[in-house]
Amino acid sequence: MVTAVSAPALDVRSVSRTFPNGTEALDDVFTQSLSIDLTRPIVVTQSPEGTQTAAVSEVTLTFSETIDATTFAASDVTLTGPGAVNVQILAVDRLSDTQFRIRFPVQFVNGTYTLNVGPTIADLAGNL
Numbered sequence: 001m002v003t004a005v006s007a008p009a010l011d012v013r014s015v016s017r018t019f020p021n022g023t024e025a026l027d028d029v030f031t032q033s034l035s036i037d038l039t040r041p042i043v044v045t046q047s048p049e050g051t052q053t054a055a056v057s058e059v060t061l062t063f064s065e066t067i068d069a070t071t072f073a074a075s076d077v078t079l080t081g082p083g084a085v086n087v088q089i090l091a092v093d094r095l096s097d098t099q100f101r102i103r104f105p106v107q108f109v110n111g112t113y114t115l116n117v118g119p120t121i122a123d124l125a126g127n128l
Contacts, residue, residue, distance in 0.1 A: 082111025
């Protein structure tokens, strides 16, 4: 679960320069729009999900926004299986800016598994 809040970052969306007479700059006007990204990334989907009928060795997570891949490693993930057994995380693979595959040894024991990620996974603005 990604739960922390971080300092804001500025994202400049557009910059324009206006010439009053259309050809020559007499009085420059500078216009700037910006937004401050304070939104932390969250997991919006996972695959697979729910009850599985075959063994599983990976889970793909999709985040709500671009993730800084340098902040997401196997050490940021825990997987607990039936009987509170910790499952080794083998790797975290970046599939796209928002998708990551978590790989672990094949799990075939019936029961409930709990996957936790974070809390230091950040977006490009540094929001956790």
